[in-house]
Amino acid sequence: MRSIDKFNTAVNSGKHICVGLDPDIEKIPDHLKNSDDPVFLFNKSIIDTTREETAAYKLNFAFYEATGIEGLSSLKKTIEYIGNDIFIIGDAKRGDIGSTSAMYAKSVFDYFKCDSVTLHPYMGYDSVQPFLVYKEKLNFVLTLTSNKSADNFETLTLSTNEKLYQKVIGKVNEWNEKFNNCGIVFGATQLTQLQENINLIKDLPVLLPGVGAQGGSLEDVVSLFNKHNFTNYLINVSRSIIYASNGIDFAEKASQELKKLNTEIALLSSAK
Numbered sequence: 001m002r003s004i005d006k007f008n009t010a011v012n013s014g015k016h017i018c019v020g021l022d023p024d025i026e027k028i029p030d031h032l033k034n035s036d037d038p039v040f041l042f043n044k045s046i047i048d049t050t051r052e053e054t055a056a057y058k059l060n061f062a063f064y065e066a067t068g069i070e071g072l073s074s075l076k077k078t079i080e081y082i083g084n085d086i087f088i089i090g091d092a093k094r095g096d097i098g099s100t101s102a103m104y105a106k107s108v109f110d111y112f113k114c115d116s117v118t119l120h121p122y123m124g125y126d127s128v129q130p131f132l133v134y135k136e137k138l139n140f141v142l143t144l145t146s147n148k149s150a151d152n153f154e155t156l157t158l159s160t161n162e163k164l165y166q167k168v169i170g171k172v173n174e175w176n177e178k179f180n181n182c183g184i185v186f187g188a189t190q191l192t193q194l195q196e197n198i199n200l201i202k203d204l205p206v207l208l209p210g211v212g213a214q215g216g217s218l219e220d221v222v223s224l225f226n227k228h229n230f231t232n233y234l235i236n237v238s239r240s241i242i243y244a245s246n247g248i249d250f251a252e253k254a255s256q257e258l259k260k261l262n263t264e265i266a267l268l269s270s271a272k
Helices: 003-012 038-050 069-082 098-111 125-132 148-152 164-179 191-196 218-227 250-270
Strands: 017-020 056-060 087-094 116-119 138-144 182-186 206-208 233-237
Touching (some): 003 138, 017 250, 038 069, 098 116, 098 125, 125 164, 164 182, 191 218, 218 233
Parallel strands (some): 017 056, 017 233, 056 087, 087 116, 182 206
């Protein structure tokens, strides 16, 4: 199945929660820490209990790169264990130029075999083009993020009276007309801006971090999308799912939390 087809299959079936597999060795249950690869064992257990209910998995490369070769091995094993049927986002936030960007794309798509990647647009088209030529993949470009310092740059007003992030959305739409494999990252904490720009986003796939620990409201985001009959979105949830418990029942608790979120989305969608 093509990567974009995996995404469409998930969201069209009403699945919108993306489980963020961002394991911190200090936070995973103690009973796993004496194993040969505690990070992979932790991920495997979460995957086993959430596979049927999740829309996607997002793996933030930083949580694996931080421990060197061992971490990258855990990352590779996790992606292989997820398999070919579920949409996988490589949250690597790449963005360079020329041959460097081409090598990043080769790493994420050819070696790690992710279905998708997150990209910085700051250096312009030639920094993202090496990813866009992988036409069967999906590329989420950072636009307005959920962190407190997003307004340092992303909300600056340009000479055209656009906000910088609005210019990015416009460019991503241009790139998508050519490659048909572009999406955006929009912070779930930026609800007012999301509402104001829903028409500018058009039908671009949207990845929304920020629900849960960062303060974004699942109900508000889903209600907004329902109002506009917009289904092309994934809401990433990491900590509140994978750390729902740090005991022996951690995987079961993760599954319960995911099911709870899915039920909330289903109820909101049925009430629209």
